[in-house]
Amino acid sequence: DVKVTQSSRYLVKRTGEKVFLECVQDMDHENMFWYRQDPGLGLRLIYFSYDVKMKEKGDIPEGYSVSREKKERFSLILESASTNQTSMYLCASSLWSLATNEKLFFGSGTQLSVL
Amino acid sequence: AQTVTQSQPEMSVQEAETVTLSCTYDTSESDYYLFWYKQPPSRQMILVIRQEAYKQQNATENRFSVNFQKAAKSFSLKISDSQLGDAAMYFCANYDTGKLIFGQGTTLQVKP
Numbered sequence: 001d002v003k004v005t006q007s008s009r010y011l012v013k014r015t016g017e018k019v020f021l022e023c024v025q026d027m028d029h030e031n032m033f034w035y036r037q038d039p040g041l042g043l044r045l046i047y048f049s050y051d052v053k054m055k056e057k058g059d060i061p062e063g064y065s066v067s068r069e070k071k072e073r074f075s076l077i078l079e080s081a082s083t084n085q086t087s088m089y090l091c092a093s094s095l096w097s098l099a100t101n102e103k104l105f106f107g108s109g110t111q112l113s114v115l
Numbered sequence: 116a117q118t119v120t121q122s123q124p125e126m127s128v129q130e131a132e133t134v135t136l137s138c139t140y141d142t143s144e145s146d147y148y149l150f151w152y153k154q155p156p157s158r159q160m161i162l163v164i165r166q167e168a169y170k171q172q173n174a175t176e177n178r179f180s181v182n183f184q185k186a187a188k189s190f191s192l193k194i195s196d197s198q199l200g201d202a203a204m205y206f207c208a209n210y211d212t213g214k215l216i217f218g219q220g221t222t223l224q225v226k227p
Binding site for chain 1: 121124157158159206217218220
């Protein structure tokens with residue numbers, strides 16, 4: 001069965017800490033995405049990647065960076081966590097473009113609290 | 116810019132009744148794709164239905180159907196014979212130029 005795994009379901013960090021959110025997919029998917037979900041704002045795209053070592057900015061990349069050294073792993077990095085980055089983070093992946101009737105597979109989310 | 120707007124933060128429906136969730140979008144592309152996703156309390160996102168913009172026929176999946184009005188850039192979701200398991204947050208989304216952009220979400224409550 002298809003699987004997108006996010007390393008933590010809940011995470012509590014201090015302001016100023018460097019935070020790594022890990023996402024691993026076991027489907028050999030080309031595309032991977034990071035979203036954050038906030039009440040009243042829905043899901044907003046932070047970064048996405050079409051291939052290893054490639055990354056593209058989404059709509060809200062400020063304060064975040066990403067790393068994709070291996071095809072199956074896409075990491076979201078908060079260089080210096082701030083309280084306004086408290087949110088739920090969702091990772092997703094797809095084999096090809098969603099225009100080809102491909103599905104987007106989501107992880108279960110990481111609820112990050114920055115204190 | 117690509118945008119998706121859901122103007123109903125919350126909706127409720129009686130079990131077995133029909134409910135319609137609204138969505139409008141904006142895109143400069145002529146070729147794009149629209150989706151409705153369901154997010155239950157488990158947080159797992161589930162694809163409900165998909166519509167290709169070049170198809171005039173409205174998509175249907177069992178009790179779920181859409182009303183796609185391309186000129187008005189409107190894409191509403193109709194849930195017929197609502198069930199308790201339909202209670203969730205529903206997101207409308209638009210895919211073009213490689214990005215899937217979501218709306219703000221609508222929380223659907225189903226009353227027994």
